[in-house]
Amino acid sequence: MFWLVKTDPDTYSWDNLVRDGKTIWDGVRNFQARNYIEKMKVGDKLFVYHSQNDKAIMGIAEVIRESFPDPTTDEPSWLAVEVIPLKKLVRPVTLTQLKEHSEFSSFPLIRQSRLSVMPVEKEEFRKICLLGNIQPDEFL
DNA sequence: GCCAACGTTGGC
């Protein structure tokens, strides 16, 4: 499956992920987002989106460890996954661009701006890769 | 169980 995860680049950016080589995607404190984390499987691809000033999809990451208790809290109900960076988009795909393409009008990123983890349809994934000037085939 | 008050997130 395909997903999109948001991050505030001032807190943890795509470049931080590349620097670290892998990271635990933790800190999700919303039930809807948690339920999506729970469904992630090893090998699933994720778009990493920068909120705040960038407001753009920066790159593609991959799940390497399925959901486990979030180490940043003692509450057992919160979950995290572990991810590695796969590929940076040649051109980040901005929120503005997505809004300009009517086929993304139902995209949760646009409809539900505060949701931090959301599913992405395969066809949406493909189109966003093309907008980002990268070849989608190796990720499908 | 309802709702007002409050806090947080994220776009503009």
Next chain:
DNA sequence: GCCAACGTTGGC
């Protein structure tokens, strides 16, 4: 800096 959207908390 402001505000809309949404989630949470607490009084009743």
